[in-house]
Structure formats: structure tokens, C-alpha cells
Amino acid sequence: MPDSSETSSDTPSDTCEIVPTAEPALRAIAMPADTNPHGDIFGGWLLCQMDLAGGSVAARQARGRVVTVAITAMTFHRPVMVGDEVTCFSTIERVGRTSITVKTESWVRRGVGDDQIKVTEGVFTYVRVGVDGRPQPIVAPAQNDAT
Numbered sequence: 001m002p003d004s005s006e007t008s009s010d011t012p013s014d015t016c017e018i019v020p021t022a023e024p025a026l027r028a029i030a031m032p033a034d035t036n037p038h039g040d041i042f043g044g045w046l047l048c049q050m051d052l053a054g055g056s057v058a059a060r061q062a063r064g065r066v067v068t069v070a071i072t073a074m075t076f077h078r079p080v081m082v083g084d085e086v087t088c089f090s091t092i093e094r095v096g097r098t099s100i101t102v103k104t105e106s107w108v109r110r111g112v113g114d115d116q117i118k119v120t121e122g123v124f125t126y127v128r129v130g131v132d133g134r135p136q137p138i139v140a141p142a143q144n145d146a147t
């Protein structure tokens, strides 16, 4: 099983991208239970974290229940190691009649350093649904509605 403090081939100098300054949508630690038999973190685990992160941002925007309808432009740039602190940043790209498109990036903090490495990015589309599971229009919040 890879030890993230020793075996990282991804140093911060591998990326010249800038860590988002927005509030993270989700943080999680990659655990041994999230690995495949070779000790690598499953891509599906990371996809799940990203979907949760984007879904919570979309649900807040939609003020209701949302379901994932599509995942596009998904790229795994770097591997994630056991012990990595994974942070997902989600930004709304588009609000349609019933759908919300969210771009989510994942960054990891590895070992004891403060530097972060971008590991994935993807575009997730969510649809606001009612109790019947059918699409519901997204109502724009009122201008002076601070809640």
C-alpha cells in the first residue's frame, strides 16, 4: 500500500495552477478502505466525493432535492494516496430551467506540507426534482433574501 508521506511522485512543483480560494464544498481523508487490491485509491471513491460536493452546492442553489443527471469532462490528473486530505471546490457554471451545472475540482494536501496538488476536475449536472422524482423549475432567490 503506498505511503503518502514517502512515495509521492507529485510534488507541488508539478502544478502551476492556483488553489481555489473559495470555501471548500467538502473535505475528506483517503482511507485504506477506499483502495483497490493494489492499494491505490479507487477513482470511483473520488468521483463520489466530487458528486457529493457538487450536489450539496447545487441543492443549496436549487433550494431542494437534486439528482445527478450527467458527469462530463472528468479528468484524473494525478493519483490520490492513502492519507491524502482531499478538498473539493465546486463552482456553479450554469443555472437552467430545472438543471444546475457545477464544475468541481479536487485538490490534495499530502504528508505534513501545506502545499496542495490538483488531482481531478469534472463537470456535474444536477436536476431539481420533486417528491415524484420529476424535474422541478428552479426558482431564483429574491434579491433581498439572505437565507
Ligand SMILES: CC(C)(COP(=O)(O)OP(=O)(O)OC[C@H]1O[C@@H](n2cnc3c(N)ncnc32)[C@H](O)[C@@H]1OP(=O)(O)O)[C@@H](O)C(=O)NCCC(=O)NCCS
Residues within 6 Å of the ligand: 067, 068, 069, 070, 095, 096, 097, 098, 099, 100, 125, 127, 129, 133, 134, 135
Ligand atoms: C434527472 C431526471 C429526473 C431528468 O428527467 P428527464 O425526463 O430527462 O428531464 P428533462 O428532459 O426535462 O431534462 C431536465 C433537465 O436536465 C437536463 N438534462 C437532461 N439530460 C441531460 C444530460 N445528459 N446532460 C446534461 N443535462 C441534461 C435538461 O437539459 C434539462 O435542463 P433544463 O431544464 O435546465 O433545461 C431523470 O433523467 C432521472 O431520474 N435520472 C436519474 C437520476 C439519478 O438517479 N441520479 C443518480 C444516479 S445513481
